Amino acid sequence: MEDKSDKRYITLRQMRSGQSGIVFEILGGHGLARRLSAMGIRPGKRITKVGSMFMRGPVTIQVDRAQFAIGYGMANRILVEVD
């Protein structure tokens, strides 16, 4: 068996549609962390992945009552502790 504790931290891109979790960290660079944080997407926040477009398309997420579309590259930099 693999170490389960590692499996709980995955990127937003790796999450399945409909899966929820808590934002753990925004990787790489303060610029993105700052922009996301101002939109309410910050560590400690519960988010749900609504879906994603194929071929490296954007990921749609739900935070509280708001929905956001986030580019593939950015979604790869959002680390989430999934339920």
Next chain:
Amino acid sequence: MKILLMGNPNVGKSVFFSRITGVKVIASNYPGTTVEFTKGSMRLGEEKVEVTDVPGTYTLEPTSKAEEVASLMLQDGDLVINVVDATNLERNLYLTLELLERQIPVIVALNIWDDTKHLGITIDAAKLEELLGVPVVPTVAVTGEGIKELVSRIPEATSPPLTARTRDERWAAVGSIINEVQTITHHHHTWLERLQDASVHPVIGLLIAALVLAGSFSIIRLIGEGLINHAADPFFENLWEPVMMKLSTALGSEGFWHDMLIGKLFDGEIDFSQSMGVLTTGLYIPLGAVLPYILAFYLILSLLEDIGYLPRLAVLLDNLMHRMGLHGYSIIPTMLGLGCCVPAIMATRILESRRERFIAATLISIAIPCAASQAMIIGLVGERGTQYVAMVYGTLFVVWVVLGLILNRTVRGFSPELLIEMPPYRLPSWRALPTKLWMRVYGFLKEALPIILGAIFVISILYTAGVFDAIANFTAPVVSGIFGLPKEAVVAIVVGFLRKDVAIGLLAPLSLTAGQLVIGCVVLTMFFPCIAAFVVLARELGYKGLLAAIGVMIIATIAVGGLLNVAL
């Protein structure tokens, strides 16, 4: 006194602005509708105060150009009406706290209040007022609920003493306020929310998009043609023509004034699309041929905007747009461009980088035909068969994509990724929609009518003076040699600089083959934006950017026109 309306994007600031100032502005259901500051005024007691509708911002820490400007604007303001989306209180309060820390008097409008109930959100507004230390008034800008109370409490706006905090401290403060004032109960997904999620599904979403776009095009054509066949044409033929014929006889059926006002007669009759008189063709093109399509197009566009569909289309098209050096959100200026280039090029400001703005604006001015051009294309080319109309649209679409691919390879700089808030689907307001439609139609009439009448007048004079013959002989190698059009078609190209609809109309008397007509329409669409678009293009891109865009335009037009001539 200067009052600033500030808040997150898409919280209803523009609707609010219209309510309190009476100044009509375009409001839509997507973030970034307002790219310019709009100023208006309102009476406050005895005083007349200035109100500014500031573009939406998530934070005063400048993370984008728009936010930088919003932050700078603050220095000029005396008071802020902070419009807050009550359905997203937590995130919105972050900006509220930032504003309070700037020590400027604030009053909070808790907007979209009506939606909190069915979303299972309860907010204790009185408690929020107590915790923030500034007036808080629940409002519904769309219906006007609470606006009076808010205005009456503007004098109470204060700035409680507060020191600057770090980002984390601010979020902690927001968190503790939220805990005290807001309770959220579970709510069942509504059908609109289900539709929302389906719209960005990779398979179902694309199906929905295909349906929406095909449906929009069919409805626009149905309404446009319906209005032309059942309203515009009967009016011109049965009511206006007899009046014009009387005038024609009164003028002696010939002579300078007859040619200017009535134009040429064909077998003693007026032909509204070819006579070229100011009172015949000059009125028929804008009112008879174009206006019906303007109405139909803006009705559908306004509906899509207010429902909140356009950002979903942005998500679906993000992939394709990235290959063109853009991201999905550029679809919004592009869709606006199917109406008119001018607001479309201005809307490219919602894009983050200079490179994206250049690519988007260049593509719009070259490959996207405005509603006026489209009305003429459908009218003129449609007579020869729908397949030819499809050829024009197909060619322009291919040009749009290929040119985008090329610009992506050649223009330096970077294009950032998509990061947008998706507005919830809303049912359009049946009161607001006609107002917005009227603003856009009135805008068309005000801008286009004088230019069209002027253009027809100038064309008639130049024809009489023989100027066009000289130009036609001079440009014949390109027009006839490369595009395969009769040399007289250059007149249309020249006039295209003034108005594209009139220019396309000028192709009518040239007795072109269907293929030549397709080439003519494509060349006219691509070659030089009309004067109004030219001016905004210069303003938004600077003269260097403008020259680059025009270079691309000339090369692309000659290449595409030449290729079509070989192919058709």
